[in-house]
Amino acid sequence: xxxLIIIIVVVVILVLIAIATYNGLVRIxxxxxxxxAQIDVQLKRRHDLIPxxxxxxxxxxxxxxxxxxxxxxxxxxxxxxxxxxxxGQAENLLTQSLGKLFALAEAYPNLKANQNFLxxxxxxxxxxxxxxxxxxxxxxxxxxxxxxxxxxxxxFFAGPMGYKAREYFQTDAPEDRDVxxxxx
Amino acid sequence: xxxxxxxxxxxxxxxIGIFAVVVFGIAWLITFLLSFGIAGVVIAAVIAIVxxxxxxxxxxxxxxxxxxxxxxxxxxxxxxxxxxxxxxIGAGIPKPRLYVIDxxxxxxxxxxxxxxxxxxxxxxxxxxxxNRVELEGVLAHELSHIRNYDILVSTLAVTMxxxxxLMSDLFLRFTFWGGMSDRNDSNDSNPLGIVLVVxxxxxxxxxxxxxxxxxLAVSRQREYLADASGVQITRYPPGLVSxxxxxxxxxxxxxxxxxxxxxxWIEEPLDVHQDRKRKFDELFMTxxxxxxxxxxxxxx
Numbered sequence: 455x456x457x458l459i460i461i462i463v464v465v466v467i468l469v470l471i472a473i474a475t476y477n478g479l480v481r482i483x484x485x486x487x488x489x490x491a492q493i494d495v496q497l498k499r500r501h502d503l504i505p506x507x508x509x510x511x512x513x514x515x516x517x518x519x520x521x522x523x524x525x526x527x528x529x530x531x532x533x534x535x536x537x538x539x540x541x542g543q544a545e546n547l548l549t550q551s552l553g554k555l556f557a558l559a560e561a562y563p564n565l566k567a568n569q570n571f572l573x574x575x576x577x578x579x580x581x582x583x584x585x586x587x588x589x590x591x592x593x594x595x596x597x598x599x600x601x602x603x604x605x606x607x608x609x610f611f612a613g614p615m616g617y618k619a620r621e622y623f624q625t626d627a628p629e630d631r632d633v634x635x636x637x638x
Numbered sequence: 639x640x641x642x643x644x645x646x647x648x649x650x651x652x653x654i655g656i657f658a659v660v661v662f663g664i665a666w667l668i669t670f671l672l673s674f675g676i677a678g679v680v681i682a683a684v685i686a687i688v689x690x691x692x693x694x695x696x697x698x699x700x701x702x703x704x705x706x707x708x709x710x711x712x713x714x715x716x717x718x719x720x721x722x723x724x725x726x727i728g729a730g731i732p733k734p735r736l737y738v739i740d741x742x743x744x745x746x747x748x749x750x751x752x753x754x755x756x757x758x759x760x761x762x763x764x765x766x767x768x769n770r771v772e773l774e775g776v777l778a779h780e781l782s783h784i785r786n787y788d789i790l791v792s793t794l795a796v797t798m799x800x801x802x803x804l805m806s807d808l809f810l811r812f813t814f815w816g817g818m819s820d821r822n823d824s825n826d827s828n829p830l831g832i833v834l835v836v837x838x839x840x841x842x843x844x845x846x847x848x849x850x851x852x853x854l855a856v857s858r859q860r861e862y863l864a865d866a867s868g869v870q871i872t873r874y875p876p877g878l879v880s881x882x883x884x885x886x887x888x889x890x891x892x893x894x895x896x897x898x899x900x901x902x903w904i905e906e907p908l909d910v911h912q913d914r915k916r917k918f919d920e921l922f923m924t925x926x927x928x929x930x931x932x933x934x935x936x937x938x
Contacts, residue, residue, distance in 0.1 A: 580716075
């Protein structure tokens, strides 16, 4: 009789642990998916801001065709990219051409004083920050997810549930890795 | 750095545990000395639970109203909203409500009971005097208070300090105006009883002071912790360091800050000297010296 009670208690405890582990795994994986989607949300926002920016700049510096075109081109590439790798490259290109555009704005005092331009500049800076934060949060989430599925007890569930380790977001652009060269 | 955060968290919980023990000890002493029985403990517990519940749900509104904070509309405070949104994405918490306090002294605080019900208030002076990176450092510090549930911890600490003070006050009134005559008959003949009574009096007189010192210790630890985990969000210690340097150089003080809310701000809002040569003064400060906080950040 006592033996039976002990067995029942042990089984109940094991089942509770199993449920908690399963739920924990699902929750942490949802967080990873959500974190990944958040990056796309921020990138989309960035793409949506650029046509406005181009229109505003055109009003003051229409003859800077080359820079404007390169921004538009980079933006269109980023929008139509269909693999994460392609998208990473396109986004890097977009960041560079935007940097050029903002540097160019320094030469146009009227443009720099334009309220619309200032707001767009703030929005784009903020969106770039948000993209960076979203990637950081994605990587943080992946880190805890990967650690969870590799450790006991979640390790026993991850295999049968088909949960595999996720990849970190990495910047492939070599210029991001290298220490920038400063020349005087 | 992660170990630092874990250690600070442990210390905070340890202090709260000591708090709880002190509260129970005093409740027990009172009932023992007054031979009040179970009824006294029940009354005290009911009062404590009701007041805790009220402060749990309303502490943020009280703190915001006391500091004269007004909601910050998104169209007027674009940068503030953008920075907080970005940091919230990085920290994985919902965006708190944002408030602005019209005061030239640069300062900020956060309040609420959990990340879903939280608010961050900044002074207009902070928005004017800090650049983007510094403001981001300060906001990350405040969001860390929210993410680490410091905002709840500080509410509970305030409630517990209030309860200890209330109990010891009630007890002293009781014994001086009513209870004395009863005990003279029963305890005078028993030397152990007299010792306990004397000890009890001393403990109860000093309890509020001890409780407040503990509250301050919790608060100081929380500041280090929030600095560290704020930097964990921004991944950029120099931002917060330069913000703290600016706060150090600033001589203005927040108008609508009081002793009750002092521990919530990022920097001591009241006019106390930050002279760190005297160890004793440090016991009564709600915030660690800015120099110490900067030094810890620079080690990262």
